[in-house]
Amino acid sequence: MGKNILIVGASSGIGAALASQLNDGTNHLYLASRTESDVTGPNIKYQKIDVLEDFQLELPEQLDAVVYCPGSINLKPFHRLNEEDFLTDFKVNHLGAVKVIQQALKALKKSENASIVLFSTVAVQTGLTFHSSVASAKGAIEGLGKALAAELAPSIRVNVIAPSLTDTPLAERLLSSEDKKKANADRHPLKSIGTAEDMANTARFLLGDDSRWMTGQVISVDGGMGSLR
Template identity: 55%
Template sequence: MNFTGKNILVVGASSGIGLATAQLLHVDGATLYTASRHLPAELAALSPTHFTYDATQPVGTALDGLPEVLHGLVYCPGSIKLRPFERVPVEDFQADFELNVLGAVRVLQACVKRLKKAEGGGSVVLFSTVAAAVGMSFHTSIATAKAALEGLTRALAAEYAASGLRVNCLAPSLTDTPLAAALLNTPEKAEAGAKRHPLQRVGQPTDLANMAAFLLSDQTTFITGQVLAVDGGMGKLK
């Protein structure tokens, strides 16, 4: 895909899926803007215009250096806290909602005017989880937050369709990222995680990066309001 001349912001680009997405967009010629709390060497090597930003905080002036026109926005911050429901304090539900939903809301409100100015329509990519559609034990907090994000996706897609701005969401299953390290940190856990998927492997950050780039591209200008599973078949197959 060719993103030459396209301004794209990746929030949460310091590791995992966000970093893989930023790396792919860089290779494909995007003018890359990134926002995260840290600027690791792998991200700095891409020479993006980087903003230091914590997605749980108000945007304020943190993103004021963005260009007048944004062609794409990817919001990648996420969390994984798997516990029995009776051991999940309300504060954990609030923290997951703050990061996954309100963080996206804050960034989108700061960027939507720029996205609407994109010729041919801008594109937003958000991230849910397979657990929002498939009941999974110990996922109550994150599934609740991500289900709200899916509702946000559809509502925004409807509200901005007339302006050509597309909003879609990806729903991964277990993906081999630093965020999921504790779930894959032994050969036994890795094997068990792979066997839960019909395709017999866990996801890789590039699996999600490739789909995010596809949704940002001019090849998907007739796709909006969708929650697309990138889950090795886990959500639909036995």
């Protein structure tokens, strides 16, 4: 049976790949971002929001899933990061998710098996240079995911995906030449970079009933980067 699913950030990258996978004629998708998604159809409702500003989501009575995709890759040496960098990264990666989940909670509680999926990064569990701002914000997302998984059980499951470098518009600057692509692929034990579909596959699993006994997890989808030498 189809589900009512809210994806914040489905106009690009992982969120767009997930929206296309879920756009199967049975699910009803509520997509929200600053620009409209290319994923369209009779079961899709788009709303324009900017999570850095005030917004009010229009949601159905019952919601079965929420996926929060907005994020940043603001890589700089620590001494060049200012308060504004840390605050903006925190707002887009973490506070936006807080505001979305708070607005969605009533509708999620009406579902039999509701699921929330959030995005972290490999750089929380594995120290990487120039990642201090984004790793701080994503560390907060992992904490939020665990705390909410405890607080919202048994009615709502909450899990976090921690990707390594994935070929999306967000990572464009890091993958802007064949040399950069190869060097980045070689840093991973599986010798490739991730695709939006790799991440969407995991998100789709976490939204569905096949993961009904999983909550409070941070799942690495990272070509082995976070756990192998």
